[in-house]
């Protein structure tokens with residue numbers, strides 16, 4: 163397990179999200195009040211890129227652009243329907259002007275549990 167540089171901090175605007183590929187996974191990073199959060203770039207409802215969604219800084223959530231499910235940036239848990247499964251989250255940090263994400267060799271629990279697959283709802 164190691165931190166991987168995924169983007170320059172300048173690529174990630176305050177209050178925004180960015181989709182990246184790292185270690186063979188689609189990962190989204192979001193920036194809120196100077197903090198960075200990393201999570202699977204797959205909505206657990208229908209596998210849509212969450213990086214296209216809208217970040218709510220006050221609630222610390224990201225809302226999927228397709229059907230409106232929202233996920234907590236801290237826990238990955240859905241906060242409203244139509245998603246019911248969590249998304250994987252990853253430790254993230256800012257260092258040397260870049261965003262770094264810690265990616266385990268093994269898939270995260272939400273990935274193993276099929277949380278990134280469509281429910282077909």
Ligand code: FES
Nearest residue numbers: 205207208226229
């Ligand atoms: S694909 Fe995200 S809410 Fe449906």
